[in-house]
Amino acid sequence: MRLPSLYFVAMFLIGSSLVSANFYDEFDITWGDGRGKIINGDLLTLSLDKTSGSGFESRNEYMYGKIDMQLKLVPGNSAGTVTAYYLSSKGSNWDEIDFEFLGNLSGDPYTLHTNVFSQGKGNREQQFHLWFDPTADFHTYSILWNPKHIVFSVDGTPIREFKNAESIGVPFPKDQPMRIHSSLWNADDWATRGGLVKTDWTQAPFTASYRNFKAEACVVTSGKSSCASSGNNPPWLSEDLDNTKQERLRWAQKNYMIYNYCSDSKRFPQGFPPECNMA
Numbered sequence: 001m002r003l004p005s006l007y008f009v010a011m012f013l014i015g016s017s018l019v020s021a022n023f024y025d026e027f028d029i030t031w032g033d034g035r036g037k038i039i040n041g042d043l044l045t046l047s048l049d050k051t052s053g054s055g056f057e058s059r060n061e062y063m064y065g066k067i068d069m070q071l072k073l074v075p076g077n078s079a080g081t082v083t084a085y086y087l088s089s090k091g092s093n094w095d096e097i098d099f100e101f102l103g104n105l106s107g108d109p110y111t112l113h114t115n116v117f118s119q120g121k122g123n124r125e126q127q128f129h130l131w132f133d134p135t136a137d138f139h140t141y142s143i144l145w146n147p148k149h150i151v152f153s154v155d156g157t158p159i160r161e162f163k164n165a166e167s168i169g170v171p172f173p174k175d176q177p178m179r180i181h182s183s184l185w186n187a188d189d190w191a192t193r194g195g196l197v198k199t200d201w202t203q204a205p206f207t208a209s210y211r212n213f214k215a216e217a218c219v220v221t222s223g224k225s226s227c228a229s230s231g232n233n234p235p236w237l238s239e240d241l242d243n244t245k246q247e248r249l250r251w252a253q254k255n256y257m258i259y260n261y262c263s264d265s266k267r268f269p270q271g272f273p274p275e276c277n278m279a
Contacts, residue, residue: 006103006212007067007132011219018218020042020051020186020211020212020213020214021213021214021215022042022181023038023041023042023043023044023213024038024041024043025041025059026058026059026060026213027044027056027057027058027059027180027213028056028057028059028107029054029056030055030056030057031052031053031054031055031183032046032047032052032053032054032055032202033052033054034090035047035048035049035052035053035054036054036055036056039117042211042212043209043210043211043244044056044209044210044211045115045207045208045209045210046083046182046183046184046207046208046210047184047205047206048081048150048184048185048186048204048205048206048207049201049204049205049206049266050201050204052201053183053184053185053186054183054184055181055182055183055184055185056181056182056183057179057180057181057182058179058180058181059091059105060179060215060217060220061177061178061179061219061220061221061250062087062145062177062178062179062180062215062217062218062219063147063177063178063218063220063225063226063227064145064217064218064227064237065143065144065145065149065215065216065217065218065236066142066144066145066146066215066216066236066239067072067087067143067145067180067209067214067215067216067217068140068141068142068212068213068215069083069085069138069140069141069143069180069182069210069212069213070138070139070140070210070211070212070213071083071101071138071141071144071208071209071210072133072134072135072138072208072209072210073101073103073110073134073135074103074135074184074207074208074209075135075136076112076135076203077105077106077200077203078103078104078135078191078206079103079104079105079188079191079197079198079199079200080103080187080188080191080197080198080200081103081184081185081186081187081188081191081199081206082100082101082102082103082183082184082185082186082187082191083100083101083103083182083183083208084098084099084100084101084181084182084183084184084185084252085101085141085180085181085182086098086100086180086181086182087143087145087178087179087180087183088178088179089173089176089177089178089179090167090176091176092120093119093120093171094111094117094119094120094176095106095117095118095119095176095178096116096117096122096150096173096178097116097117097145097150097173097178097250098113098114098115098116098117098151099112099113099114099141099143100112100113100114101113101134102187102191102192103191103192103206104192104197105192105197109129109130110129110130110133110134110135111127111128111258112127112129112130112159113125113127113131114126114127114128114152114159114160116150116173117173118170118171118172118173119171121171123261123267123273124162124261125259125261126159126160126257126259126260126261126274127257127258127259127260128159128252128256128257128258129256129258130154131231131255131256134215138209138211138212139154139155140153140154140155140156141153141154142154142156142259144236145173146236146237146238146239147164147174147237147238148163148164148238148239148240149161149162149163149164150162150173150239151241154252157249157252158241158248158249158252159249159252159253159256159257160249160253161241161249162275163275163278165274165278166277168274168275168278169274170273170274170275173243177206177220182210184189184206184208186199198203199231209240214256216234216236218237235241241277261273261276262275
């Protein structure tokens with residue numbers, strides 16, 4: 001087993017001019033019996049057939065970070081498939097920051113599903129359609145996670161902000177280091193139109209591709225954060241959304257959001273969760 005490159009650990013701390021990491025150094029294929037592959041260190045593919053899907057996880061654990069990955073999703077009739085890309089800790093009270101891409105029939109749009117879990121509690125879904133075909137080329141999906149907020153972005157455009165609302169009693173991911181995970185799997189019992197459209201296995205194998213992983217992050221080793229031990233305070237650790245990004249966030253939510261738990265009065269007849277009332 002190859003150890004994580006000291007060069008890339010150093011680059012996590014510098015926070016400028018990051019080059020793409022080598023997948024061999026940063027990730028392990030964790031399941032799939034050969035269906036997940038790393039090719040020349042700069043491309044990773046996951047495949048799904050009727051027998052199994054596949055997945056990978058990062059070798060490093062992170063405690064806050066600014067993380068980019070380029071994905072090219074399953075093309076054609078991807079109904080029933082889910083490509084999940086997320087940060088997650090362990091245990092029954094885990095934290096998690098989710099991108100999930102729900103496949104669809106050919107010509108119909110993917111649904112981008114986002115969620116945030118803190119101390120084992122999720123149910124904070126927002127869903128979007130995208131303003132491009134995510135199967136035609138690679139696009140960058142980013143997570144900014146710092147003590148102020150969690151920001152989901154697509155090609156540099158913020159689509160969702162989950163603010164730290166601990167002041168009003170909402171737990172926020174801040175104590176549990178998380179690894180990056182991704183998987184491609186069959187979820188035709190719910191993924192497409194609530195499970196009405198099933199996976200067409202004549203189209204298998206289904207394949208999603210990954211490249212250009214970049215991370216500016218605090219790496220946790222033996223319980224110690226690289227940022228704390230270095231005394232480093234990188235700019236992203238206190239990064240806010242400037243006026244331009246706030247405007248782009250409003251644009252994305254107005255035009256492409258298709259579900260927001262904070263607007264689902266049938267789901268919350270006794271009142272919305274407290275974070276929904278934050279400006």
